Amino acid sequence: MLRSGTGQPFCAGPPADSLALCPSLTRCAQAARLAHDRFLLPLLTSFFMAQSTLDRLALAATLALLVIISFLTLASPGSLPRVAGGDKLHHALAFAALVFPVVVARPAWALRAFIGAVAYGGLIELVQPSFGRAGEWADLIADTIGAAAGVVLAWLTRWVLPIRSNVA
Numbered sequence: 488m489l490r491s492g493t494g495q496p497f498c499a500g501p502p503a504d505s506l507a508l509c510p511s512l513t514r515c516a517q518a519a520r521l522a523h524d525r526f527l528l529p530l531l532t533s534f535f536m537a538q539s540t541l542d543r544l545a546l547a548a549t550l551a552l553l554v555i556i557s558f559l560t561l562a563s564p565g566s567l568p569r570v571a572g573g574d575k576l577h578h579a580l581a582f583a584a585l586v587f588p589v590v591v592a593r594p595a596w597a598l599r600a601f602i603g604a605v606a607y608g609g610l611i612e613l614v615q616p617s618f619g620r621a622g623e624w625a626d627l628i629a630d631t632i633g634a635a636a637g638v639v640l641a642w643l644t645r646w647v648l649p650i651r652s653n654v655a
Contacts, residue, residue, distance in 0.1 A: 541650070545592035552585045553607070560611045561618045578626050579633030582608060586634050590641030591650065597638045604634035 559581070582604050589600040608630030612622035644650070 539592075541592045545588035548588040549585065552581070552588075556581050556585065556607075557611070561615065561620065563619050575625060575629040578608075578629035579636065582630045582633030583637035583640060586637035587641045587644075590638050591644055594642065594645055597642070601634050601638050604637075605631050608634070 585607075586597075586600040586604050590597045605627075608627050611630075612624075612627050615622040
């Protein structure tokens with residue numbers, strides 16, 4: 488913890504008593520902290536401390552797909568080659584592929600992977616206008632359908648193939 492010259496704890500943000508003046512800001516801060524403590528931190532900690540080869544492969548595939556999806560969805564439309572098939576189909580396939588490795592490696596994380604993928608899709612749609620693209624509700628719906636399909640496909644894969652992992 489950083490301390491000021493007087494030995495008091497130093498806060499880089501607004502003074503703590505200013506949060507008391509704005510209850511909605513306090514609720515937002517509490518919600519963000521809860522999401523960090525209960526969702527993001529365990530997810531990242533567990534994956535970065537991956538014990539099995541399957542966990543490491545799932546982490547590498549997921550990170551690679553995050554980079555690829557980010558590039559393809561935020562690049563200017565003119566710089567991307569036209570690919571046959573519908574735009575919504577591409578969204579669904581990308582998000583199915585995104586959740587698939589996580590759920591195959593850690594089936595108990597299916598809900599976390601699904602929610603994370605949908606939140607990521609929503610974030611992409613929110614920032615696309617900053618990159619000269621248009622965010623669309625239909626894209627987010629396709630992302631959601633794709634993430635759900637990826638979870639189901641991963642469960643089916645684990646059911647058909649006897650994949651053993653160190654953790655559930």
